[in-house]
Amino acid sequence: MNIQPTYSSLDYPGKMALVLFIPGCDLRCKYCHNPQLLKNEKFAPWELEEVFDAVDENIDFIDAIVISGGEPLLHVDVVKKFIKKAKKENLLIKLDTNGLHPDGVEKVIKSLDYVAMDIKAPLDEYYKISDVYPKNARQLITRSIDIIRQNKVFLECRTTYVPTLLTKDDVVNLVSDIDCDMYTLQQFRNRLTFDSSLANVTEPNPEDLLEIVQSLDTQIPEIHLKSNQFGNQTIKKQ
Template sequence: MIKLPVTEIFSSIQGEGPYVGTRQIFLRFPRCNLKCPYCDTETIVPKQFRIEINPGSRSFREFENPIDIFELVELLQSYDFSLHHSLSITGGEPLLWADELSSFLPLIKKKNLPIYLETNGTLPSQLLKILSLIDIISMDIKLPFGEEIFWDVHEDFLRKSLAKEVFIKIVVTEKSKLDDLQKARDLIAGINPSLLTILQPVTKVNGCESPKPGQLLDWQRFFLEKLMNVRVIPQTHVFMGQL
């Protein structure tokens, strides 16, 4: 019996990146291998996880963690798959559960629901365990914070992701450094300058402030010097009041 720990399940509107506005089922997993200063998501493994009964109702039922993967599929089917663009596998960092996902995701693929992976892009070996089961990869490039630097592992991860549809998201704050942005830009350009790159201004949290309008325009211009497709997209679900 294979079980997975879950944080929450809900149906909502994708608020980030190029698929903003599409309807997705969100399956959120606990735990993360990073501690980003702007993170606003709980990553502990709860004793119980919650599933929203009716989309947008903020009314939830609770179930014991972890849950058997077949029971999880049954729960997900309480939502009409035909209304949804895809299943968003998110976290935390969902690739921490790659072994379990390698057994769970084929059950979803049988339902003809595309799989959309949201990941911090730092676990390339884990990605390979489920890459064949993924349709779209939303990959973060994390600018350095504290003593954490990710350039080499991001490059490895991105090269492996090219087998699928992939786009890159870079969260930027008022204090983001041009040197770090240059390294991110050049990393992407060295792999494929046509890859869609999203500059995502941080939603104010934990003392992190969003960049000034002029900064965003300057940074977009800077990225466009070497990349072909650079967009600035904030977290739209926040001001739409969506989960």
């Protein structure tokens, strides 16, 4: 099956979730830790039915469905089917997205409870992390954020910090361009990456990442730091 359900207590904060990783992505982030999901796939009806069966079998143990990828909004019709199932079972719905598909966001936003958007780099500098990216990334991401904020859906923005690709100033600049309820800076892990050369890059020290997030001058009400050593730390919460 192209969509492998995974169970997680971390992907939807405070909830037990069934996470659905949908293949296909329009970026090629050098640090991507799910490179097996980059290739776009078509889905047979029986594959969707298997996901629905997984929901039914575990309905007593899950609170939410997280639709992730890849980039799930490359398959809006599939996302809508999962949302419909979640609504039928009174489950919360979280969408993980790169923000480059505002039309897709608009089609599903009224059914969502939570959106996590990966802000890869300063909005005009996606070349730093991917050889493939839309030239109008700023406009697309800004519009996606506007749609989410207008519909009052909880929005977490998050950035994976790779020392050879981003700098402290990059994080400061990208945060100044976004409006969200929560911002999370994530530690790069070198275990599995799309660009194999990053296996030789040292994972950033959590103390260095802490210094970055503590230096942010932002009105974002909640700031988190996620690292292998210390898990998900709340650095600021208004």
